[in-house]
Amino acid sequence: MDRAGTETMIMNLYRSFDRERYQFDFLVHEERACDYDGEIEQLGGRLYRLPRFNGINARSYRRAARALLAEHPEWAIVHGHIGSSAALYLREARRLGRKTVAHSHAQHFPLSAGEMAFRVVSYPTRFIADEFLACSQVAGLDRFGRGVVAGPHFHALKNGIAxxxxxxxxxxxxxxxxxxxxxxxxxxxxxxxxxxxxxxxxxxxxxxxxxxxxxxxxxxxxxxxxxxxxxxxxxxxxxxxxxxxxxxxxxxxxxxxxxxxxxxxxxxxxxxxxxxxxxxxxxxxxxxxxxxxxxxxxxxxxxxxxxxxxxxxxxxxxxxxxxxxxxxxxxxxxxxxAGFDIEESSRWLMGFYDDLLGRVAPRYSGASC
Missing domain, CATH: 3.40.50.2000 (Glycogen Phosphorylase B;)
Structure with a gap:
């Protein structure tokens, strides 16, 4: 993973988590080795790779996601940070009985052909995920809409740092x-x-x-x-x-x-x-x-x-x-x-996972990033 804001936030959380209580595995869309791969493996995480979703490979991408999820029943939660394909892999996760979380990290960019395509493919996510997180209210509104943000399944989680x-x-x-x-x-x-x-x-x-x-x-x-x-x-x-x-x-x-x-x-x-x-x-x-x-x-x-x-x-x-x-x-x-200490953010997220699973703490909590 490169040092972009989303990856930085996930790694901040991962480093501060009680990894005897929750462990992350990472589903990535890069074949090349990325910046955090070595650290993830040192911390006990595992990396799994899917072909990058490009809009025209929806059927094969869905099949690949379904097969990977079926191979790993220990992934009790699938926490999705990639919005473009979230509607696909979160739908497959729900079909297999996993708890699903969609996470928004950005507001909409200025309109372009690529941004319009992203909005189209990501729109169904708001009807699929069990829970919704965002780094701010605005990020939640832009990705999930007012109906989700005003409802009981939306939460803002601040991007904590050490x-x-x-x-x-x-x-x-x-x-x-x-x-x-x-x-x-x-x-x-x-x-x-x-x-x-x-x-x-x-x-x-x-x-x-x-x-x-x-x-x-x-x-x-x-x-x-x-x-x-x-x-x-x-x-x-x-x-x-x-x-x-x-x-x-x-x-x-x-x-x-x-x-x-x-x-x-x-x-x-x-x-x-x-x-x-x-x-x-x-x-x-x-x-x-x-x-x-x-x-x-x-x-x-x-x-x-x-x-x-x-x-x-x-x-x-x-x-x-x-x-x-x-x-x-x-x-x-x-x-x-202001509430941006990573220790506070990680404690909140672990409690959120506990509640989502009825306070059953599995070894593995899947994370798509």
Whole structure:
């Protein structure tokens, strides 16, 4: 699995779960080895692979899912995080008597042919799953509709993180910034897939304006994705190559966040970004779009702005955040108070599973991710 928000959230939960009480197996749609495969196996999980659902292979995909589920009667719960094929594998799971959970992690993206197709194939899920979870109310409404969200089988589960790992003070920030080796100017960061919905074009526009005011500024992009080559070309075209760092994927995002002076997140749409929660736990002042649900705004050093306010307004807001008094030490406290501690999230989910199974705790709880 790659380090995207959904995978990060699942792994945060998996690490903190009582694995004598519940163990996860993972149904994935990748033949290649992915970022978390080794850790999953070390923690006792097993990986199973299905061909990726593409819309025209519905019949063969359904047969493959049915056969795999039938081979594993120990999977008492099938908890689905992939929305495009959820209506298929959750239906097969229910037919075999398993408890089924559909989980929404994102709001709808801007309309496109691909997004319209996703809405069509995912729509029946709301009539199939036993229970529904989402990272925010908005993510639940967009995926499952008002009828489900207003009903007794919907719950919002916050994307918890290991808060202490991200806790930071002024001294830790200074040391982390020195380790990054990008100079004494402000370091602006972004963590997320290099994909269209993250709106990196606007981010680069904002950073370009900031650079005119702060020539020593640097932009660190943590993540990878299908737009990387395109974005590298755009950076070069705008004369930003010396100031933008494509950091790639790292197992130690916490250290990078601690070295940042500001965090900019101009996504078109988000369910509830794990990266934003992590950044705010590190006390980094965060500037985010109103495409991010208001639940993601934590503490007093963060701000939401609409994208149509324009890059100039965003730049002024970012300069304002950079000029505020250093309050990093408060970040972890605010995130914990807002209910984003992974220990709290995992305790809730284990109780949810207990209730779903009538408080029978099996060895294996299947997870499709």
């Amino acid at each position: 808060v202490e790992r991200y806790a930071c003070d002024a001294a830790a920030h200074g040391e982390a910034k020195r380790r990054l080796g990008l100079g004494v100017g402000p370091i602006i960061g972004h963590v997320g897939r290099l994909t269209e919905v993250k709106n990196h074009d606007f981010l680069l526009e904002v950073f370009g304006l900031l650079l005119q005011r702060e020539p020593g500024a640097r932009l660190v992009l943590v993540g990878r994705g299908e737009r990387e080559d395109e974005l590298r070309s755009l950076v070069a075209e705008r004369g930003l190559a010396d100031a933008v760092v494509f950091y790639g994927v790292t197992d130690d995002v916490a250290s990078v966040l601690k070295g940042m002076d500001g965090f900019v997140f101009p996504s078109h749409r988000e369910g509830l970004s794990v990266a934003l929660v992590e950044a705010q736990a590190s006390g980094v002042p965060c500037l985010m779009s109103t495409g991010v649900p208001p639940e993601a705004l934590i503490g007093s050093s963060s701000l939401r702005l609409p994208l149509d306010a324009g890059a100039a307004r965003w730049t002024e807001a970012l300069l304002g955040l950079l000029a505020t008094e250093d309050r990093r030490v408060e970040g972890a406290l605010h995130v914990r108070e």
